[in-house]
Amino acid sequence: MKRRRVGEQPILGVDDLLGRYRAEGAQESSGSFTLDPKKALERLAKFQLPTPYHWILKVLQCLNLSGANRINVDAGINKVTIKADAAPLGFANMDDLLTQLLADAQDSTPSLRHLAAGLQGSLAVQPSQINLAIVQEGEKRNYLLKAGGWRDGERGPVDGSGDYFELRLVRNISEKLGSSWFLLNTDIFDLLFRRRGALDREYKIIDQYCNYSRCRITAGTKDTNDGRFGRPRFKNYDIRQDSNPGKAKPPALQAMYEQGLIRNAAQAQHHLAELVVPSKNGGGFVLEPVSHATVTNRLDPAIQQAATSQGLSRAYAIRMEMSNLTKVVFWEDGVMLGSKTVSTGCPGLVALVDARHLKKDLTTLQVLEDKLLEELLEEIKEVGEILRSQVLENIHLMPAQDYVRTHLATPSANSVTN
Known part of the structure; x- marks a missing residue:
């Protein structure tokens, strides 16, 4: 495979990456790693x-x-544009960036590895071209993907400008129409009438995965990261203004028409008890500032201060819905990686965890099964029992108390009651 050209300008291909990595491997043979080109391919x-x-x-x-x-x-319809007021540091040119994918995680820079994975992954949508512009420390650098590979563009000074990032992916509709994934995910009438729903699937991904970022993310005209964790018991109810929440019920007419109420008392996603853990190293996820939970440690001023400055590494809750299985949602560097459903023995338990310490696959979007994950699941089980105890100790504050007690009482407690 030879280096391709558009006009007279060189295009960076896989051989360029492997050649660079082969040279680095020889240079660093006395250091921490060497990667065989075959392994890299x-x-x-x-x-x-x-x-x-x-x-x-x-x-x-x-x-x-x-x-x-x-x-x-x-x-x-025609393109996707991403703009930000910051840019990644530490790569000299495009082949330097893309070799981050070939290195092991401990030998790469996380921010650059993310960007390299995004650029490599974007090829699956078959763009006609991608333009990347980065302004950093008074210098602007341009990169272009076209005709099957990357090429480094012009560099030059920029006066009076802070750091800046802009990526523009130009769609190739004719290629996408021939791709099965496009036909499966697109309504042909959206295409014919040029509705935004035809080609804004990126918005759907952002809505689904970016709820807890510390950075403000706008998709079109909508801010996506609302940090919602739990729901009020019912519409227009503020538990912080109620001195006797154990007696709270929606008005009869509202209870008749409001969907999702359990025992006409609370929404399925209302949190009976909630526990959050601030991040020790900073950069954790962010929840909405107001908690709607019946019992929560988020009202503690020390927790609030730490959560504001450092973000959170864990957020646990028992939901009103009392599902038999526990949903564990993994988060890392501003996005949710996905979730895992496990049995913990605690009805209604949910967990949102910072997964930066867990091992991931090459894309870093999927958590791997290993001892670290096993230890995390044991931790979640222990916290579930703590939350269960908190709910039962404060049963007089809970909605639909008989319902809650029946689901959360342990077998031994039930035998004593009987």
Whole structure:
């Protein structure tokens, strides 16, 4: 495979990456690692995001780690544009960036690895071209993907400008129409009438995975990261203003028409008890500032201060719905990685966890099964029992108390009651 050209300008292909990595491997043979080119090719061949549209999550992770305060995403019929007020540091050119995918995690820079994964993953949507512009420390750098590979563009000074990032992916509709994933995910009438729903699947991904980012993310005109964790018992109810929440019920007419109420008392996603743990190293996830839970440690001023400055590493809750299985949601660098459903023995238990310490696959979007994950699941079980005890100790504050007691009482407690 030779280096391709558009006009007279060189295009960076896989051989360029392997050649660079081969040289680095020889240079660093006395150091921490050496990667065989064959192994590198196998690694790149296995690189595949969960869906083509997940490429945008990797770019957002990069920008979160780079310190962005605001990210704007505009996904339309013709192109996707991402703009941010920060840019990643530490790569000299495009082949330097893309070799981050070939290195082991401990030998790569997380923000650059995220960006490299996003750019590599974006090829699955078959763009006609990608333009990347980065302004950093008074210098602007441009990169272009076209005709099957990357090329480094112009560099030049920029006066009076802070750090800046802009990526523009231009869609190739004719290629997408021939792709099975596009036909399966697109309504042909949306295409014919040029509705935004035809090609804004990136918005759907952002809505689904970016709720707890510290950075403000705007998809079109909508801010997506609302940090919602739990719901009020019922519409227009403020538990913090109620001195006797154990007696609270919605008005009869509201209870008749409001959907999702359990025992005409509370929404399924209302949190009976809630426990959060601030991040020790900073950069944790963020929840909405107001908790609607019946019992929570988020009202503690020390917890509030730590959560504001450091973010959170854990958020646990017992929900009114009392599901038999526990949903564990993994989060890392501004986006949710997915979830795992497990049996913990605690009805209604949910957990949102910072997964930066867990091992992931090559895409870093899927958590691997190993001892670290086993230890985390044991931790979640222990916290579930703590929350169960808190609910039962405060049963007089709970909605539908007989319902809650029946679901959460342990077998031994039930035998004593009987």
